[in-house]
Amino acid sequence: MMRTALVVGALLLSAGAVIAQQDLVKQNQDTMKANAKNLGAMIAMVKGEKPYDQAAVTAGLAQLEETAKKLPTMFPDSIKGMNPDGGKYEVSPKIWEDKADFKAKIEEFAKVVTEAKPKITDLDTLKVSAPAIGKACGNCHETFRIKKS
Numbered sequence: 627m628m629r630t631a632l633v634v635g636a637l638l639l640s641a642g643a644v645i646a647q648q649d650l651v652k653q654n655q656d657t658m659k660a661n662a663k664n665l666g667a668m669i670a671m672v673k674g675e676k677p678y679d680q681a682a683v684t685a686g687l688a689q690l691e692e693t694a695k696k697l698p699t700m701f702p703d704s705i706k707g708m709n710p711d712g713g714k715y716e717v718s719p720k721i722w723e724d725k726a727d728f729k730a731k732i733e734e735f736a737k738v739v740t741e742a743k744p745k746i747t748d749l750d751t752l753k754v755s756a757p758a759i760g761k762a763c764g765n766c767h768e769t770f771r772i773k774k775s
């Protein structure tokens with residue numbers, strides 16, 4: 627009886643771990659989608675497709691800064707090889723193979739966002755900083771994100 631309870635308990639624990647991992651993969655995808663939404667809104671302002679909106683820019687930058695803080699713990703070894711559902715992209719295994727480079731890309735992104743934050747006060751300054759942020763996103767994606775074929 628005791629033994630069965632232990633076995634069942636262990637099974638439940640490992641099932642729980644798998645669910646937690648899938649949640650993390652989903653959360654990561656949601657974080658990336660939020661990044662795209664916020665940076666996308668800034669780029670639309672740069673292109674004149676939307677009026678300049680300081681409140682939206684400030685909120686967007688706060689979310690990007692949040693992402694920069696989360697990135698170092700977003701891809702633990704426990705989700706190695708797991709990919710988000712339904713998206714067009716996969717995680718490159720290089721994230722776990724070249725941790726130093728991944729860390730460098732995160733730091734670069736964090737630096738660009740932190741530096742841009744106090745500088746963006748109007749459309750002209752947004753025009754300078756938004757593309758620089760986009761470049762830092764692309765820099766990481768180039769090596770660590772794979773487009774599904």
Ligand code: HEC
Nearest residue numbers: 654655658661662665713714716731732735763766770771
């Ligand atoms: C340090 C690395 C890194 C940085 C910086 C980064 N990303 Fe990503 N991004 C990834 C990885 C890895 C994936 C694939 C896994 C995933 O979607 O969780 C991804 C996926 C995405 C996706 C696809 C999500 C989907 O629908 O499946 C979008 C969109 C995206 N990123 C936008 C951005 C934007 C915009 C920025 C910058 C503001 C950014 N990312 C910064 C690593 C990064």
